[in-house]
Structure formats: C-alpha cells, structure tokens
Amino acid sequence: MSFEIQSLFASKLPDPAPQPFSGFPRYNFVGGHNDATSIPVQALKAAALRVLDAEGASLATYYLTSGPQGHLPLRQFIAKALARNAQMGDGAENILTTSGSLQALDLVNRLLLNEGDTVIAEEASYGGALGRLKRLGVNCRGVRVDQDGIDMQELRSILEDQKARQAPVKYIYTIPTVQNPTGGVMSLERRKTLLQLAAEFDCVIFEDDCYADLLWGAPRPRTIRSLDAAAAQAQGRANRVIYCGSFSKSIAPALRVGYLIADWTVLAQILPLKTDAGTGALEQMVLAEFCREHFDDHIAGMQKMLKRKCDVMVEALNRSFGAAAEFVAPSGGIFIWITLPEEVDTTQLAAAAAGHGIAINPGAEWTVDGAKNRNRLRLCFGHPDEETIRVGVAKLAEICHEIFRVPRYAGNIQQGK
Amino acid sequence: MSFEIQSLFASKLPDPAPQPFSGFPRYNFVGGHNDATSIPVQALKAAALRVLDAEGASLATYYLTSGPQGHLPLRQFIAKALARNAQMGDGAENILTTSGSLQALDLVNRLLLNEGDTVIAEEASYGGALGRLKRLGVNCRGVRVDQDGIDMQELRSILEDQKARQAPVKYIYTIPTVQNPTGGVMSLERRKTLLQLAAEFDCVIFEDDCYADLLWGAPRPRTIRSLDAAAAQAQGRANRVIYCGSFSKSIAPALRVGYLIADWTVLAQILPLKTDAGTGALEQMVLAEFCREHFDDHIAGMQKMLKRKCDVMVEALNRSFGAAAEFVAPSGGIFIWITLPEEVDTTQLAAAAAGHGIAINPGAEWTVDGAKNRNRLRLCFGHPDEETIRVGVAKLAEICHEIFRVPRYAGNIQQGK
Numbered sequence: 001m002s003f004e005i006q007s008l009f010a011s012k013l014p015d016p017a018p019q020p021f022s023g024f025p026r027y028n029f030v031g032g033h034n035d036a037t038s039i040p041v042q043a044l045k046a047a048a049l050r051v052l053d054a055e056g057a058s059l060a061t062y063y064l065t066s067g068p069q070g071h072l073p074l075r076q077f078i079a080k081a082l083a084r085n086a087q088m089g090d091g092a093e094n095i096l097t098t099s100g101s102l103q104a105l106d107l108v109n110r111l112l113l114n115e116g117d118t119v120i121a122e123e124a125s126y127g128g129a130l131g132r133l134k135r136l137g138v139n140c141r142g143v144r145v146d147q148d149g150i151d152m153q154e155l156r157s158i159l160e161d162q163k164a165r166q167a168p169v170k171y172i173y174t175i176p177t178v179q180n181p182t183g184g185v186m187s188l189e190r191r192k193t194l195l196q197l198a199a200e201f202d203c204v205i206f207e208d209d210c211y212a213d214l215l216w217g218a219p220r221p222r223t224i225r226s227l228d229a230a231a232a233q234a235q236g237r238a239n240r241v242i243y244c245g246s247f248s249k250s251i252a253p254a255l256r257v258g259y260l261i262a263d264w265t266v267l268a269q270i271l272p273l274k275t276d277a278g279t280g281a282l283e284q285m286v287l288a289e290f291c292r293e294h295f296d297d298h299i300a301g302m303q304k305m306l307k308r309k310c311d312v313m314v315e316a317l318n319r320s321f322g323a324a325a326e327f328v329a330p331s332g333g334i335f336i337w338i339t340l341p342e343e344v345d346t347t348q349l350a351a352a353a354a355g356h357g358i359a360i361n362p363g364a365e366w367t368v369d370g371a372k373n374r375n376r377l378r379l380c381f382g383h384p385d386e387e388t389i390r391v392g393v394a395k396l397a398e399i400c401h402e403i404f405r406v407p408r409y410a411g412n413i414q415q416g417k
Numbered sequence: 418m419s420f421e422i423q424s425l426f427a428s429k430l431p432d433p434a435p436q437p438f439s440g441f442p443r444y445n446f447v448g449g450h451n452d453a454t455s456i457p458v459q460a461l462k463a464a465a466l467r468v469l470d471a472e473g474a475s476l477a478t479y480y481l482t483s484g485p486q487g488h489l490p491l492r493q494f495i496a497k498a499l500a501r502n503a504q505m506g507d508g509a510e511n512i513l514t515t516s517g518s519l520q521a522l523d524l525v526n527r528l529l530l531n532e533g534d535t536v537i538a539e540e541a542s543y544g545g546a547l548g549r550l551k552r553l554g555v556n557c558r559g560v561r562v563d564q565d566g567i568d569m570q571e572l573r574s575i576l577e578d579q580k581a582r583q584a585p586v587k588y589i590y591t592i593p594t595v596q597n598p599t600g601g602v603m604s605l606e607r608r609k610t611l612l613q614l615a616a617e618f619d620c621v622i623f624e625d626d627c628y629a630d631l632l633w634g635a636p637r638p639r640t641i642r643s644l645d646a647a648a649a650q651a652q653g654r655a656n657r658v659i660y661c662g663s664f665s666k667s668i669a670p671a672l673r674v675g676y677l678i679a680d681w682t683v684l685a686q687i688l689p690l691k692t693d694a695g696t697g698a699l700e701q702m703v704l705a706e707f708c709r710e711h712f713d714d715h716i717a718g719m720q721k722m723l724k725r726k727c728d729v730m731v732e733a734l735n736r737s738f739g740a741a742a743e744f745v746a747p748s749g750g751i752f753i754w755i756t757l758p759e760e761v762d763t764t765q766l767a768a769a770a771a772g773h774g775i776a777i778n779p780g781a782e783w784t785v786d787g788a789k790n791r792n793r794l795r796l797c798f799g800h801p802d803e804e805t806i807r808v809g810v811a812k813l814a815e816i817c818h819e820i821f822r823v824p825r826y827a828g829n830i831q832q833g834k
Contacts, residue, residue, distance in 0.1 A: 003654040005682055008587055008621055010531050016685035020510060021484020034477040041473035048465040056458035059669035060451040061800065067438020093437060099516055099673075099693045106692055114427050132692070170425055204425055237420040252476035254698030256516075265422055268433035275523055275549070276516045280697030281671030383478065 014135060026357035027392030032253050033383035038305060039252055040298055047289035063278045068271055070097025071284035077291045078259055087222045089229050090261050099279045101210050101246040101258035105129055108206055108242055110273050112170050113138055118162050121173040126180045127365045142368025147328055149176055149186025152193045159201040171204040178211035181337040181366050181378040183330025191224050198240055205241045213250040216303035217331025238263040247287055250299055255283045313381040316390045320397035324407040334382030344404045346377040352399050358392055431552060443774035444809030449670050450800035455722060456669055457715055464706035480695045485688050487514025488701035494708045495676055504639045506646050507678050516696045518627050518663040518675030522546055525623055525659055527690045529587050530555055535579050538590040543597045544782045559785025564745055566593055566603025569610045576618040588621040593641060595628035598754040598783050598795040600747025608641050615657055622658045630667040633720035634748025655680040664704055667716055672700045730798040733807045737814035741824040751799030761821045763794040769816050775809055
C-alpha cells in the first residue's frame with residue numbers, strides 16, 4: 001500500500017531542511033558561536049558540583065521548586081546584574097527564563113501578533129527575527145539606523161503613515177546596544193525619543209539586549225525599559241517595553257537560556273504560551289551558580305578577547321579588501337557589517353564562498369529590504385581563531401575578486417605589496 | 418497617558434496565568450514529578466564532571482558539534498536502548514532530541530494539523546495532549562480503551578465515519594505502553610490491527626511512549642513503530658508511526674529532554690519548526706554520559722520504588738474509599754485511574770481538595786468527553802512519599818465523604834473498624 005506522509009502535512013509549512021547536518025564550515029563567519037577557548041569549563045564543573053550537591057534532588061519536580069517563571073536563583077542573579085550594569089529596576093518576579101532568546105522572540109510574537117499586523121524593525125536587523133516576522137505574515141517595515149541607533153524622524157513618519165492607513169504599529173523591535181548587525185549603540189537621547197513616540201502612537205517596544213554584555217568601548221547605557229519605569233509607575237500602567245536578554249553570547253550558545261523581562265500583565269499571558277514545561281533546569285542551576293561568582297570577571301575576559309579578534313578582523317578586511325570594504329568597527333559584540341561596491345551580490349558571493357568552506361551572512365538575509373542590501377554582508381568574529389579570521393577573509397576576498405573584480409586586486413596580491 | 422498593553426495582544430490567546438507560582442501543594446497527586454530520593458545526584462555529578470572535561474569546550478557552538486537533531490552521543494544511546502528494550506531499528510539519524518516530550522507534541526501537531534482537522538485519541542488520555550488539541554481547534558474524537566489498549570472495532574467505525582464525512586483522520590494518538598491514565602498496555606495483536614487500520618484509512622500513528630521505561634509487571638512490548646518498519650522498508654515508504662519518548666519520567670522531569678523518532682522525510686520538515694536553536698546542551702551531555710553507564714540499573718531501581726508506592730496507593734485507596742473506588746492497579750508508571758460512584762463530581766472534589774493542600778486530576782480534564790467522566794480521577798504516586806500517600810488519600814476520602822457521602826463512611830471511621 002503506497003503512503004506519502006507528506007500528503008498529510010499541514011498547509012503553510014516552511015521549507016524542509018535540505019539534508020542532515022554535516023559539520024560546520026572551516027571558516028565560520030556566521031552565527032553567534034563563541035570561541036571554544038572562552039568556555040569556562042573548570043568553573044562550570046565546580047558550579048555543577050556545588051549546585052547538584054545543594055539542590056540536585058529538586059530535579060525531581062517540574063520547574064524545580066521555582067514554578068514556571070524559571071529557577072529563582074538565576075532570576076535573582078539576572079535582576080541584580082541588570083540593576084548594577086544597566087540601571088534596571090525589575091525584580092525576579094518580572095523575569096521569565098526562556099529556552100534561549102529565540103523562544104523569547106517566539107513568545108512575544110505569539111503574544112502580540114496576528115497575521116497582517118505591522119511591526120517596525122531596524123532596516124538592518126537580526127535575520128532570525130526578520131525571518132520569523134516573514135513566516136508569520138506580518139508587515140515588517142524597516143527604519144533607517146546609524147551608529148547612534150534608529151533615525152527618529154523616519155520612525156515618526158512610518159508611525160504616522162501606518163496610523164493614516166489605519167494599520168497602527170504593534171511593536172517596534174530594536175537591538176539598541178551593540179545593534180545586530182551594525183554594532184551601533186542607541187544614544188540616550190534617542191532612547192527617550194523612542195519612548196515618547198511609542199507612547200504617542202500607542203505601541204510596544206521590544207528591546208532585544210542580547211549583545212549588551214559584550215560592549216567594550218563605552219559604559220553600558222540604561223536600557224529603554226528602565227527609562228520607562230518611573231513614568232509607568234507614576235501613571236499606574238504597564239511598562240511599555242518588553243525586554244529580552246540571553247546567556248548565549250556571554251557564556252555559551254549551546255546552553256539554551258535566555259530571559260524575558262516584563263510586567264506581570266504580560267508574563268501572565270505569556271506563561272500559558274510557553275508550552276515546554278520549563279527551560280532546562282540543569283542549565284539554569286549551573287548558570288546561576290557560575291554567574292554568582294564569576295559573571296563579571298568572565299565578561300571582562302570575553303570583552304578583551306572579542307576586542308582583539310575584532311581588531312584582527314578589521315586588519316584582515318583592510319588588508320584583503322582595502323577601500324572596497326566600508327564598515328564602522330564595532331565597539332562591542334561579535335560581528336561587523338560591511339558594505340561592498342554596488343556590483344557585488346553577497347547572496348551570490350555566499351553561495352560561492354560556501355563551496356570553499358567559508359560561511360557569511362549576505363545582506364539580503366539581514367535586512368528588511370533585502371533587494372536594497374545585496375552588496376552588504378555580516379561577518380562574525382566570535383568563533384574563529386585569529387589565524388582562521390585572517391586566512392578566511394583573504395580567501396573571501398579572492399573569491400569576491402574572481403566573481404566581481406572586487407576588490408580590484410586579489411587579496412594575495414595586495415598583501416604582497 | 419493611559420496605556421492598556423492588553424489592547425495590543427493578539428486574538429485567541431489562552432487564559433492568562435491566574436497568579437505567580439506559590440509553591441507545590443502538600444499532597445501532590447498530579448503531574449509527572451518524581452520522588453526526590455530517586456534523583457541519582459552522585460552519578461549525575463560524576464557524569465557532569467566527565468563530560469565537561471571531555472566536551473565542555475564544545476558548548477561554544479550552537480548544537481555542540483552535532484547539528485540541530487541534537488547531541489549525537491545521546492541520540493546513539495537512545496537508539497541502542499530502544500533496540501535492546503523495544504526492538505526498535507531506528508538509528509541516531511532518525512532521532513531528534515526535543516525540549517521535553519511536550520515540545521515533541523507541539524512539533525507533531527504543527528507538522529500535521531490545520532484548524533478543523535480530525536484526530537483520534539484514547540477516550541481517557543494525557544490532559545496536556547488533549548488540551549493542546551482543543552486549543553488548536555482540532556476535532557478530537559475519543560475511542561474506547563481498556564487494559565489491553567484501544568477497542569479496535571470502535572476505532573474502525575470512527576475512521577469509517579470520518580471518511581464518510583469527508584474529514585479523514587490525520588493521526589491516531591496513542592500511549593500504548595502504560596497508558597495515561599489507565600496504566601494499560603496495548604496487546605501485540607491490537608498493535609498490529611492498529612497499523613492495518615491506519616494503513617487502510619491512510620493516517621499517521623503518533624505513539625507516545627513516555628512511560629514505557631517504567632513498566633514493571635511485564636516485558637516491554639515491541640513499539641508500534643518497530644512493527645511498521647519491515648513493511649515500510651519493503652514498500653519503500655516512510656514509517657507510518659511518529660514516536661516520542663522522554664527522560665522526564667525515567668530520570669528527572671526538570672531536565673527538559675525528550676525525543677522524536679521518525680523518518681528523515683518527517684524530521685526534515687520538523688526541523689525548521691523547532692525554532693529554539695536546539696535543546697539544552699548541558700542536559701543532553703550529562704544525560705548521555707549518565708545513561709551510558711547507569712540507565713538500566715537506575716530504571717530497575719525506579720520500577721522497584723514505583724511498584725512499592727503503587728502498592729501503598731492501592732492499599733490506601735482500599736482502606737479509605739473501600740468499594741467506592743474502582744480501579745485496576747497498573748503494572749507500571751506513576752498513576753492510577755479511578756472511577757467513583759456516579760454522584761461524585763471530581764472537578765468539584767478537586768476544587769475542595771485544593772483548599773486542603775491536596776491536588777488531583779479530575780476526570781473531566783483527562784478525557785475527550787469530560788462530561789461523561791466527571792466521576793473519575795487520576796492520582797499520581799510518583800512524587801509523594803509513602804506516608805504522604807496514606808495521609809493524603811485518607812484526607813481526600815474525608816473531603817469526598819463530606820461533599821458527596823462517598824465513601825459511605827469517612828476514611829477515618831473505616832480505618833478504625
């Protein structure tokens with residue numbers, strides 16, 4: 001009897017995975033992977049021992065003993081760290097730990113969006129967030145962004161335009177601190193203007209702060225959520241900002257622990273949407289125990305390492321691409337956003353590079369208006385070691401030269417000069 | 418400026434959480450919690466040390482080094498254990514680790530179901546699965562079930578009826594081994610008939626085997642998926658059965674690790690639906706390392722402990738409820754399914770019991786046709802210790818007596834006789 005299981009699949013599914021995983025590329029300039037040498041293995045081991053001794057038996061109950069918002073000691077650490085580093089006033093009761101910040105994105109989308117709703121995102125933004133909005137059938141409008149964050153004038157005009165169309169904006173998605181991919185940091189003034197505009201046009205701000213721990217070039221600015229706190233309290237209303245963060249970038253991406261911070265009104269409605277019966281408890285326990293003692297030192301070390309790797313990447317780009325690659329070196333994070341001459345199509349470049357074991361994010365996948373950004377690309381420097389960065393960028397320049405005659409001279413030749 | 422964030426929420430959301438978590442009830446007869454004394458803390462510690470030493474640095478990359486299907490050593494263990502214990506032939510390549518089996522349910526539903534589709538479930542079944550189908554707007558039909566599994570004659574007539582209505586059944590959801598809540602085990606003969614019917618009516622079987630490791634009264638039967646394997650191979654088609662399992666019941670529920678087993682055709686389409694960038698890696702690593710050495714011994718110990726607690730529960734029920742409580746003592750698992758006289762409404766009983774720190778699952782929440790099962794209830798004995806079981810059941814009988822005059826004599830009085 002014949003049987004085509006595909007004929008029973010639901011409608012409107014995303015494309016299937018093309019094939020099983022076959023290993024990472026040699027020159028891996030995509031994804032939020034860390035440097036293998038940065039994993040604090042010894043301290044994690046010690047934390048695991050201590051916490052299993054103290055609380056191991058609590059693994060017997062769903063959610064340990066803390067309930068569905070997540071492991072209380074971890075939420076307490078998050079609250080304390082954010083109070084200290086970003087002037088956040090939220091206590092553990094406003095925190096929900098999630099299975100990575102990706103689950104946080106899914107939960108916020110599920111909470112707020114119906115098909116056809118409108119959302120505003122920075123014109124260049126996290127591909128995973130943009131892809132989600134596309135799959136949900138949401139109208140996503142891009143707003144100009146520079147190294148100081150969103151262009152507030154353009155933001156106002158988009159908000160006005162959507163209001164005029166009677167399709168008001170549901171939320172504004174922003175990565176204000178170490179913006180992905182530009183690496184910019186939204187100024188305090190613009191943060192305040194953003195809040196005023198969100199109030200005027202009655203929409204939510206979704207503040208994705210996943211890279212903020214990795215800002216090395218300046219003190220970490222106040223979060224947008226913290227800036228709305230006093231007004232919200234005075235007016236007896238919910239804070240307009242839903243905030244998310246993660247330990248993926250600061251500690252280890254394979255640990256799937258992120259968090260959402262919002263008022264109870266929001267969390268109460270998100271909890272029944274989080275249908276996984278809690279985020280991995282062992283990961284939360286070990287993180288809480290590790291972070292209590294080591295977080296600040298670990299972050300300082302990460303920043304130092306990333307700054308060095310960023311310098312190596314900048315040097316490699318200058319050497320191999322010369323003036324053809326325009327970029328602003330970021331003051332934090334793990335990526336550089338690069339503009340190449342108009343004639344370069346980075347989607348095509350990515351496909352060719354893949355054949356040589358080089359992975360890059362083409363601009364079309366990291367922007368709201370992909371067609372307008374085909375000459376841009378994102379390169380991540382968090383994972384590859386310094387030599388891999390140098391060799392990989394040189395190879396990429398060669399491939400780019402071969403296809404597009406950009407840079408004018410191939411990397412090797414320039415290097416020889 | 419006033420701001421009601423609720424006015425921006427999406428339509429069709431489930432009820433919000435009523436209030437933050439405030440601790441577990443004293444007499445906790447609900448949920449798949451384990452006994453705190455059953456957590457193998459020392460062995461988990463040793464496993465954590467070994468695996469962090471050997472593979473800790475791999476936490477630096479998403480999915481460790483195994484890709485989105487999950488940690489390869491854990492998938493290899495699952496394949497080996499199921500081959501040994503349940504004659505499964507699937508290799509690691511057919512396994513996807515999930516964030517608990519609940520995520521597996523969500524993924525299979527997302528893969529197969531549109532609103533309005535029809536699904537068949539055992540008339541008494543896992544409340545979490547039934548609740549999901551309800552929220553999805555799926556037509557869920559219950560089929561009679563006894564201690565040997567689904568009534569195949571009734572199943573055929575439902576399948577025929579749905580075919581006649583031109584609304585063929587998408588999948589049959591079954592918990593064949595240690596059925597939740599009846600504790601029954603589907604006979605081999607019925608498993609084969611089930612496969613024939615699914616083939617005849619062209620639907621998928623979703624085999625939920627989350628409790629099968631805890632069967633103590635008989636050898637573990639072959640899985641339905643394994644029974645379809647030879648025919649599927651001979652006919653060059655996908656196996657009709659999507660299988661899920663979990664470590665929540667066998668090791669610890671707070672570790673959020675379950676798994677789906679299916680052909681690549683199915684997994685390829687499920688992978689892009691699993692949007693959390695992987696299940697917690699530390700949990701998978703520690704489980705893989707622990708299980709390699711200790712799984713069989715640990716399971717044997719769990720079975721012994723659960724059998725003893727089941728005996729205590731049965732004794733307590735007989736003592737406190739006498740002939741008023743009808744049930745078949747299960748030969749595995751963590752729960753007993755009880756029928757009380759018609760006049761008892763267990764939804765009302767559950768509400769009253771909650772006021773005394775006693776939590777039970779009323780029949781209405783654990784059955785497809787809730788109205789017909791208001792005199793049934795599920796009691797879990799996996800978590801409470803023996804004394805708590807005794808006292809809790811006696812108290813429950815007193816409360817039941819007070820409201821419904823059932824049992825005829827209150828537990829204490831009977832006990833004194």
